[in-house]
Structure formats: structure tokens, C-alpha cells
Amino acid sequence: MRGARVYLLLAGAAFRAEFQYRGNLFINIIGGLFYQGVGLAFIWAVLDRFGQVGGWGLAEIAFLYGIRLTAHGLWLLPGHQLIHVDEVVIEGDYDRYLVRPVPPLVQLLTRRVRLSSLGDLAGGVVLLSIASASAPVDWSPGAVCFLLLAVVGGALVEGSLQLAASALVFRMKRVSPIKFAIDMIFSDFGNYPLKIFGPVAGFGLTFVFPLAFVAYLPATVLMERGEELAVPEWLAWGAPAIGVVLMYAAYRFWERQSRHYESSGH
């Protein structure tokens, strides 16, 4: 409870600080929307030409894309500052977080807010709302619940990978290339039905790099296409739980690795 209160307190401060530069606000949000819009336009162009990708039409892919993008925005809003973990650790700014009665990770995540993540989230929500209406899903209350859980789980899966990669900073000093690579995999592979990449990549993107749990598995079972999956359906229904487990493991890993923090100068 105290944790949540402290988080809101610090996040509020970061928002107030950001509003000192009000001009940035709209530019950032629009920038975020635009960036993701380009990705969607690309898929639309592909589908317009080929009609279907792996048996999925525009409505199905837009639904998958909507889940992925909303999960991405949902993670980015609180998690964006991890992008600066290199500089914070190398320059020794992390020192300050270690002498306050608040978990250092919370302080790192609330050091600033990047409002462009609001653009990602807004874009995701709008797309997901529209796509949900046209996607072949039987919207029972249970299905709606599962969709919400899946989006949160997807945010946790992406966040856990970024957090685990960030935790390497304490030993490796420079991890942004790794994190950039993770981000690339998410945006390059995350928006398509994974089966089009073949069984090997499908296996890898499920069990080695758990991308499938973000959007592909939940979207597939919601659209009752479970039979085309290479994994049992119950695993797809369990995607939100996988997110929770991964995030817990990533946080433990972060805590352990942070003991290797060396500060700057001696």
C-alpha cells in the first residue's frame, strides 16, 4: 500500500516537472501516435496487396496489432525511463536512489515521464476498440475480461524482458543495444500471426523469447482459432499468468544484479 502511494507521489512529481515544458506535451503525444500509425499503414499496404497473411485478414491482424500496441503503451507509460538506465548507472546518478526509503527501481522509473508513451497507449486503445468490433470474437463478459487481462499480461511480458536486460547494466555498463534489439523483435514480429514465420521461429518466439504471449496467443484463442496453434490451448489462455511470473522473475533478477552496482569515481 505504501509502495503504491509512494509511486503515485513520485509519478505526480514527474508529471508536474514535465508540464514545465508544456509545448512538448502535444508534440510528444502526436509523435507517438504517428510512429505507431506508420507501422499500421505498412501492414494495411501488405494486406491490401495480398488479401490475407497466413489465413488472417485485416480485421484479425488489426485485432492482434491492437492488443500488442495497447500492451506496449501500457508498459511504456510507467516503464519508459528504463531506456536511460545506462546513463543513470554509468554516471552514478543511481547513488541517490540508494539512500532513500523507496525501492530504487521506483525512483528510476519516476525520474521523468515521457508523454509520447501516452500517444502509444491512446493509439493502441483506439485501434483495439475499433478492431474488437470487427474481429470475429464472441464478446461474452468472460472474453472481455480475458482481453483486459491479456493486455496487462502483454505489458508485463514486454516489461519483464526490458527489465531483465536493463539489470545487466550493473555488470555490463552498456545495455541499450540489447534493449534496442528486444524492442525491434517486438515491433518487427509482434504484429503478425507467428505461424507465418515457420515452426522453428514460432517455437523460439514462444519459449526462448516469449513474444507469443503478448498478443498472438491471446488473440488466437479469443478468435477461436486455437486449432492452428502449435501449443496447447490452455497455455494460450494462461498468457496473462505468464506475464506475472516473468515480471516477478525479472524483478528478482534486477534486485540481485543491482548488488554489483559500482557507482562512479572511487
Add this chain to the structure above:
Amino acid sequence: MPVIEVADLVKEFSRPTRQEGRFAGLRTLLTREQTVKRAVDGVNFTVQQGEMVGYLGPNGAGKSTTIKMLTGILVPTSGTVTVAGATPWRDRSRNARRIGVVFGQRSQLWWDLPLRDSLWLISRLYDVPEARFRERQRQFSEVLGLGPFLDTPVRQLSLGQRMRGDLAAAMLYDPDILYLDEPTVGLDVIAKERIRTFVGELNRASGTTVVLTTHDLDDVEELCGRIILIDHGKVAYDGAVDELKARYAPHRELVVQTDRLESVEGAEVVRREDGKVWLRFDPVRTPPAELVAAVLERHRVTDLSIVEPELESVIHRIYADRG
């Protein structure tokens, strides 16, 4: 009662060994060889409740590494640190509530928000009751003169104002121990004096234990009764400032403005300049009064003074001897 206990403290930093020759960069990246540097090498000391200790050493002596282990920022390679009954890096949150930390080079305040907001945020983070917070803020505004810039964003404050803000932030929740790391670096004389007065008063009034690292020995002479000197990761001296001077610089100098002075018994001429003569003597063997009488008896003197050794030259001497 000791509040800080440090026993056999060691901190090593290891880096991949730098390779030479062809593809040096790539081989450095891939090597498993490690170069180990021992920054702190078996340090022991205790600090009593209410003490003010100067922790000194040249650059790279292991000074800030020790402070970082005391505050819980770094985890030691071996040895123990106990601060107010807890191990700082294990019990980070509890430790944080008991200590105030001011880094001269790095502000703890929210850069883009007014100072007032930073103080309020800290009071919430440390669960300071509203009434107590208001009282503390009023106190600090008075003593540190925060009033005129409470509503200015921290990034627009001068260095001196920012340091005062940082001090207020560090003491807002009444910690038992205050760590000051180079608190007066880059400040002008008046700002330095203001900070020293505040810290001295704090220690007298509330018995706050203060651990101070600095390059400005005036800070130490004015505030600390005790100093710990560290060199090459080891404690080179731990004791009273006066004792250090007596041990390493037992001499005084008598400076005489006079016409012509060749020599005096019991003292040695060490310098001549602008009609002044510096006479070095050992006050135990040659009592100052006798020396002055002897000089006055034989020479026309227009001015004279006795100079105490400065801490700075004493410390220079110690490092020179050891190095």
C-alpha cells in the same frame, strides 16, 4: 555509544585486463583475465553518537568508496559496517531513514520543481507528520535563509542556494547521522561559512553525528575534533586534530620584522623575505616567551607574530612521508 562501526572493510573493483598488441580492443572485450584494484584495504574505525569526524584523503585514496559503503550505496567485498545497529546495504530502507546525505556534486532535489516541492516530497517519502514538516521548514528557512528562493525551480538556483536546499532536504526528517561529501566545493567564502555554521549548530543542538569528507581543510578545522586520514585504502591516522599537529608538526614559527638578524639560540632561520625573518622553534625545548625576549633584547623589532602550523601542511607532510 558507537553509532558507526566499521571492521576490516575491503572493497575491490575488478575490470577486464587491458590487452596490448594486435586487436587489443577486441581482445580486451573477450578476455577473462581480471585486474583487481583494492580501493579500500582493511579499514577499521568507530564513530560515537554526536561526534563530528573529518574523513580525509587525497584523490583515489578510497575516501568516497568508504562513504558509499557507509551509506549503503556500495556492497563491500568483505568486512562489516554497522550503522545504528543495521547493515546499510542490506537494510537499505531502515538505514535511509536514519541518515541524511549531501553530495556536493550531485543534488538530491527535483531539478525541474520549486525547492518547496522537493522539501514537501521528501517529507512525504519519510512520513514526516504535516505539523513537524511545517515547523522544520520554518526553522530551515530562518537559519539557512531559504525564504527568497523557496518557489524557484532548483535548476535556476545558484550553487550556494542549491547546497542550502540540499542540506535542508537531508535534515528534514531528523536523521541521527549526516554524511557530507564535499559540501563546500565550489562555494564562495560567505556561503561556506553559512554551511559550516549550520552544521556546527545542528551538532550542538540535536547531537547529530556528522561524517564529513572534504578537500577544504578549513571545514575540518572549524568543525571536526577528530579526523581519520586514509591513504592507499588504509587508515593512516585516526585521532584528534591537535594531536596530529603535535605529532607531525611540533614546530612553531616566530615571524619577526626586523633590521638585521643572523641567528638566535634555540631557533633556526627558515626563510627571509621583505625584511621579515621566519624562525622555527620547538616550543617544548624553547619556550616562546624566552625566544621572544631573546630576540627583543638584541634587535629592533617593528612587528612579530607566532604562527601555528596549518592542518593542510601537516597533511601534506604525512602523505609526502608515506608516498
